[in-house]
Amino acid sequence: MDIIDTIKDQIANNTILLYMKGSPNAPQCGFSSKAAQVVMACGEKFAYVDILQNPEIRANLPKYANWPTFPQLWVGGELVGGSDIMTEMFEKGELQTLIKEAAQKASAE
Numbered sequence: 001m002d003i004i005d006t007i008k009d010q011i012a013n014n015t016i017l018l019y020m021k022g023s024p025n026a027p028q029c030g031f032s033s034k035a036a037q038v039v040m041a042c043g044e045k046f047a048y049v050d051i052l053q054n055p056e057i058r059a060n061l062p063k064y065a066n067w068p069t070f071p072q073l074w075v076g077g078e079l080v081g082g083s084d085i086m087t088e089m090f091e092k093g094e095l096q097t098l099i100k101e102a103a104q105k106a107s108a109e
């Protein structure tokens with residue numbers, strides 16, 4: 001499968017998806033660590049892709065997403081943003097709402 005199709009599949013098949021360096025329990029970058037903490041604090045199950053284990057995704061996702069860096073949070077097929085945006089939204093309570101609503105919608109489907 002083409003790498004862009006793989007990325008599209010991952011985004012379509014995982015309602016809450018974090019592209020990050022390392023894993024939520026063993027993040028390999030401060031930005032990814034913060035992002036994983038914030039998503040975990042929202043209390044819903046989420047998927048992640050370790051881009052350090054997937055160099056092709058690391059190379060191609062920024063172009064596809066039009067977002068240059070990692071982490072990247074995707075919810076309901078849409079890019080939310082990186083660590084700064086996620087943290088800002090979390091502090092306002094917006095990320096919790098977005099994630100909870102997306103999880104509810106997915107479980108009703």
Ligand SMILES: N[C@@H](CCC(=O)N[C@@H](CS)C(=O)NCC(=O)O)C(=O)O
Pocket residue numbers: 021029031058068069070071081082083084085
């Ligand atoms: N301000 C960004 C910081 C993220 C960032 O600068 N990430 C860098 C270092 S981890 C990155 O992804 N560089 C490209 C790469 O390593 O492929 C955010 O809010 O997420």
